[in-house]
Amino acid sequence: MEGFTPCMIDMLVRLYALPDSTALYEAVTTAGVTLRRARAFEKHTVAAFVKAHFSEKWVSEVEVAMTRQPIACFIATRDKEILGFACYDTTQRGFFGPTGVAEATRGLGVGKALLLKSLEALRELGYAYAIIGGVGPKEFYAKICGAIEIPGSDPGTYSDLLP
Numbered sequence: 001m002e003g004f005t006p007c008m009i010d011m012l013v014r015l016y017a018l019p020d021s022t023a024l025y026e027a028v029t030t031a032g033v034t035l036r037r038a039r040a041f042e043k044h045t046v047a048a049f050v051k052a053h054f055s056e057k058w059v060s061e062v063e064v065a066m067t068r069q070p071i072a073c074f075i076a077t078r079d080k081e082i083l084g085f086a087c088y089d090t091t092q093r094g095f096f097g098p099t100g101v102a103e104a105t106r107g108l109g110v111g112k113a114l115l116l117k118s119l120e121a122l123r124e125l126g127y128a129y130a131i132i133g134g135v136g137p138k139e140f141y142a143k144i145c146g147a148i149e150i151p152g153s154d155p156g157t158y159s160d161l162l163p
Contacts (some may be wrong), residue, residue, distance in 0.1 A: 008134040011131070014128070016123070018119055018123065021113070024112055033077070037070060047063060049082040053102055061091060062087060062090075065089065084110045086098075089125075094130055095130070096118050111140075112144050116145065119145060
């Protein structure tokens with residue numbers, strides 16, 4: 001629809017109150033999935049996955065995440081194939097995202113696991129709160145990590161976007 005702009009609300013997460021992720025990580029591992037930080041020499045591979053499954057804008061954010069020390073991008077892999085990714089500290093410091101899981105892999109808990117890995121990493125960096133910027137599935141984030149809407153945050157940092 002011409003002129004339509006989707007809602008880009010931001011959400012706030014209390015990092016000191018994250019749920020226990022042990023059982024989720026064990027379930028994902030049992031499904032043959034490895035969760036880990038991407039490595040610098042894999043930048044082109046992760047960027048190609050994001051470009052193929054998501055968007056050019058997200059490729060730009062992945063490239064920023066790959067320059068952080070430690071690298072601010074987690075990936076889920078199985079049989080040397082990327083299934084999903086999650087970044088933090090890209091568009092803004094203390095922000096989670098972008099994140100995505102290949103459509104064929106959804107339902108295994110990979111997205112939840114990548115979300116919690118990233119939020120735990122932000123907590124380890126000393127943040128008490130994280131912002132999930134430009135949220136799509138609000139209910140998902142509320143359920144998994146207790147995220148709440150930030151009033152007045154649409155469009156937030158995502159205004160005046162270039163094509």
